[in-house]
Amino acid sequence: xKALIPFNRPHTVGTEFSCISEVLANGHLSGGGPFARRCAxxxxxxxGSARVLLTPSCTAALEMIALLSDxxxxxxxxxxxxxxxxxxSAFVRCGVTPxxxxxxxxxxxxxxxxxxxxxxxxxxxxxAVHYAGVGCELESLSEICSRHGMRLFEDxxxxxxxxxxxxxxxxxxxxxxxxxxETKNITCGEGGALFVNDERLIxxxxxxxxxxxxxxxxxxxxVDKYTWVDVGSSYTLSDLNAAFLWxxxxxxxxxxxxxxxxxxxxxxxxxxxxERGIARRPRIPDxxxxxxxxxxxxxxxxxxxxxxxxxxxxxxxxxVFHYVPLHSASAGLEYGRTHGDLEVTTDASARLVRLPLFPxxxxxxxxxxxxxxxxxxxxxxxxxxx
Numbered sequence: 310x311k312a313l314i315p316f317n318r319p320h321t322v323g324t325e326f327s328c329i330s331e332v333l334a335n336g337h338l339s340g341g342g343p344f345a346r347r348c349a350x351x352x353x354x355x356x357g358s359a360r361v362l363l364t365p366s367c368t369a370a371l372e373m374i375a376l377l378s379d380x381x382x383x384x385x386x387x388x389x390x391x392x393x394x395x396x397x398s399a400f401v402r403c404g405v406t407p408x409x410x411x412x413x414x415x416x417x418x419x420x421x422x423x424x425x426x427x428x429x430x431x432x433x434x435x436x437a438v439h440y441a442g443v444g445c446e447l448e449s450l451s452e453i454c455s456r457h458g459m460r461l462f463e464d465x466x467x468x469x470x471x472x473x474x475x476x477x478x479x480x481x482x483x484x485x486x487x488x489x490x491e492t493k494n495i496t497c498g499e500g501g502a503l504f505v506n507d508e509r510l511i512x513x514x515x516x517x518x519x520x521x522x523x524x525x526x527x528x529x530x531x532v533d534k535y536t537w538v539d540v541g542s543s544y545t546l547s548d549l550n551a552a553f554l555w556x557x558x559x560x561x562x563x564x565x566x567x568x569x570x571x572x573x574x575x576x577x578x579x580x581x582x583x584e585r586g587i588a589r590r591p592r593i594p595d596x597x598x599x600x601x602x603x604x605x606x607x608x609x610x611x612x613x614x615x616x617x618x619x620x621x622x623x624x625x626x627x628x629v630f631h632y633v634p635l636h637s638a639s640a641g642l643e644y645g646r647t648h649g650d651l652e653v654t655t656d657a658s659a660r661l662v663r664l665p666l667f668p669x670x671x672x673x674x675x676x677x678x679x680x681x682x683x684x685x686x687x688x689x690x691x692x693x694x695x
Contacts, residue, residue: 314678316627319491319498320668322560328552340545341519341528344552349502351558352487355470356480358504360511362518363546363554367466367488367501371399373544374462374484374503376517377510380405380433385646387427388436388464389419390636391654396438396464397635397645407645408432409636414653415592416440417661421449427648428453434460437482442494442602443593444473447481460484463504469495470565471600483507489554494568494602495561497554500546517541567668568601571675575604575664578679582606587686604664605631606682611659618662620685626678627665634658 332344340363349361364370380386382404388396390409397407410427413420417440424435435454437445447461454461465479466488472478479485484507489500505514515525521541526532546554557564582588589607593599608614614630621628634654635641664678 311625314626314665314674316629316665317492318667319496322556324556325553328556332548332552337548342548344548344555345546348551348554352502356477358480358506359508360505362503364501364503364544365546366499367486368395369544370486370501370503371395373517375400375403377514383431384433385431386434386436387424389438390634390651391632392438401644409645409647411649411651411653416443417657418445421446425453428457434462436462436464438464439468439478442467442471442600444478444597447473467602470561472598474596479504480506494600495557497550500550518544564668565600571666571670572601572604574675604666605661607660614660614662617685621681624681626681629663631661
């Protein structure tokens with residue numbers, strides 16, 4: 310029996326354990342340690358963000374965005390429904406109403422052409438979610454925010470090492486959030502970061518990050534003691550996690566290169582499948598440089614998608630679908646508002662299947678996956694190479 314090919318296997322670069330040993334030796338295990346500072350500086354250098362704060366998760370970073378924006382009951386924030394639950398729940402916990410707008414059929418990102426008509430007198434911000442590490446049409450979204458006096462936030466959970474018009478994702482809007490969950494390109498198991506791109510928000514972001522205290526100012530010698538001054542929570546990342554993350558960030562370019570190579574193999578192999586109308590491949594706009602976070606196919610319908618997943622599983626290959634649209638979830642119906650019929654969102658959710666993609670996926674495994682997809686479609690495997 311052939312070995313299982315998992316959907317994801319967290320990649321290690323080989324120096325993670327030595328970095329963790331250094332943390333144990335220096336005795337600082339909690340948040341705000343030496344490795345956290347190294348990681349923040351590295352992320353700022355990679356993206357150009359004015360200030361980077363490591364968090365226990367991307368969810369925590371999104372919660373900080375909601376708090377920093379002083380959003381509350383009666384306010385609305387526009388976002389896609391085709392996203393992870395915490396894009397919405399981070400704002401709902403502050404009493405904000407998420408307004409779900411449909412996605413583009415090409416990138417599966419928020420459709421900028423539908424956003425303006427969804428704006429009400431209560432709309433305060435737009436959350437751009439960069440699906441699969443492919444940038445939203447941020448130029449248009451930024452112009453909309455400027456016209457209406459709103460803020461632009463980026464849920465760049467999947468977007469580190471990707472860019473839009475040459476600008477790194479997460480560092481373009483007023484605030485951005487990235488993820489280092491084990492399924493992400495760069496990981497520490499669980500972790501995230503807040504990108505503070507509006508310098509006017511830096512001081513308060515530091516306060517919220519440190520449980521609502523002015524501890525950051527105290528550590529810089531700006532006050533003689535620190536105390537509680539604002540709302541906040543325990544949003545710092547353990548230095549044990551930061552040490553693991555540092556090892557990964559040192560190899561961020563190489564990890565991205567390896568993922569892109571696998572992505573390109575998939576993309577070339579499935580061209581013939583797309584030509585036959587059996588499946589649609591991902592679309593990458595010219596203005597976007599992606600990071601190969603995922604490779605997906607859009608099958609003809611839900612039955613074809615489900616059949617492909619089942620056939621791959623029978624061949625020892627783990628492929629998975631993705632989001633159940635938030636606007637159709639029970640909490641989405643209770644806490645959110647839907648603008649339009651979200652036809653593209655519903656359709657894409659039913660037809661999308663994600664294939665295994667991680668840096669240690671070798672050429673033989675990619676070929677095995679490709680052959681299995683063609684076999685499931687009832688097309689000779691040799692056709693993939695024609």
